[in-house]
Amino acid sequence: MTVPLVVESSARLPDGMGGFRQSWQEVGRIWAEMRSGAGGERVAALGTQSVVTWRITVRAAPAGDTRRPRPGQRLRLGEGAQARRFRIDAVAESDPGGRWLVCIAQEEIPA
Template structure:
């Protein structure tokens, strides 16, 4: 399978990279608080949209691919923010193992 060539000029979208920080709730559990780590230039491409069924309702699942310059702190479980939109990072990989770029498969939250 050929390696996809990445054009750095396509990384025009500003996204905020966020990490979840657990905050104790005082009852032995925790709540999620999201902390902005960095603003990155990225390409955001829609891949698929499909319904997910459960609890007598249909919930849409929208997936995207985010391409950005490589960062050492990237991992699944983080998310990207763009205005009021949130994208949960499901996978992170280096497409050609050169350490220049990362490709993230993300799921858009709340859509």
């Protein structure tokens, strides 16, 4: 586990005009091992995007702990404009003892 990641959850915040905007808030910090998987391309609202699937292994945290990743959250590597973000699609225990979790995540990179 050599890669430091930040676990982020989505939050709806009032936009001051009666609506809401999506914001991401840090809920924990973890260490991980990352392995890239299959990649592809898709058409998005702003053009073509390269999409890479990642297999991210982390030490398990107890259920309910904010450091335990869940689908719908994302993991951030780095800070600021240079940060990379990985949307978590699925999480599963990787061993019978439940000591490790595997997150299947997608990194989206504008082409």
